[in-house]
Amino acid sequence: MGNDAGLIEKINRLRKEKNAVILAHFYQIPEIQDIADFVGDSLDLSRKSAATDADVIVFAGVHFMAETAKILSPKKKVLIPDPNAGCSLADSCPADAFREFRAKYPDHVVVSYVNTSAEIKAMTDITCTSSNALQVIQSIPEDQKIIFAPDKNLGNFLNSITGRDMVLWDGACHVHEKFSLEKILTLKKEYPHAKLIAHPECEKPVLLAADYIGSTSALLRFVESDQGNEYIVATESGILHQMRKRNPRKTFIPAPPIDSTCGCSECIFMKMHTLQKIYDSLNEEKFEILLDPEIIERARKPIERMLEISS
Ligand code: 13P
Ligand code: SF4
DSSP: OHHHHHHHHHHHHHHHHTTEEEEEETTSOHHHHHHOSEEEOHHHHHHHHHHOOOSEEEEESOHHHHHHHHHHOTTSEEEOSOTTOOOHHHHTSOHHHHHHHHHTOTTOEEEEESSSOHHHHHTOSEEEOTTTHHHHHHTSOTTSOEEEESBHHHHHHHHHHHOOOOEEOOBOOTTGGGBOHHHHHHHHHHSTTOEEEEOTTSOHHHHHHOSEEOOHHHHHHHHHHOSOSEEEEESOTTHHHHHHHHOTTSEEEEOOBSSOSSSSOOOTTGGGOOHHHHHHHHHHTOSBOOOOHHHHHHHHHHHHHHHHHTO
């Protein structure tokens, strides 16, 4: 803690000197969430990136989120503290394979979840996040065919609630597809009053058993307004920090994955950032997100359409 206090002081000094802002996703370690200028889900973070007047954005999140910040604020210096903070879901949709897939459905509109590379966004008509996916889909005429990429679980969930038949890319997230329904049901016996709340990237059996399904910020809002006291949370366990902070009297239990000795589910990529790496990133202005201006131009349109639809 003593060390952290020294580091935090140095981070605060540097962010002031450089007119920098630290944006952190809800899945970051608690120490980073607590020093961030803003903590949010992927949609809120993209809105903040577009609106900030800082010169430097230090993005404590995964690579596609930092890329989105760069696309929306191309003149700003966008830094990611650990350049290896990727995303298994974004990686499940490589650009060349997706180009071939899209070519098979020339009359389809492409909706892609923001969890994609800038190249995929450049092939997309409208992006969405888990917060606004339903709104985005509903903004498209009923008779217009749609390709939805890359998360098949979110795509199936959207198909089931809208009655549409979107063509789905076969991608998934290594955290959300690993929750064990069997272990969740055992936990439910231990906590009979606990409600199961789940992110729509979870697999169908978990979603069918859930009392509430929502994006990270929707889950957060739900536990704040709901009358219950105990929740089993089926999403990345970083969100529990905000849930506990905002609801100190309630109990939050991470949903167990199929194989883990720690009993919790962590995104290895989100957890790559540390306070030390945030300091190094600010101090040495590394690791900068650099994108081809043409890709920025093409990728910006679908993100801006999403922001307009969900404004
Ligand atoms: P949110 O859009 O809810 O922030 O989720 C992003 C993500 O990476 C989920 O795994
Ligand atoms: Fe990607 Fe899954 Fe990590 Fe979210 S939790 S950033 S979808 S790997």
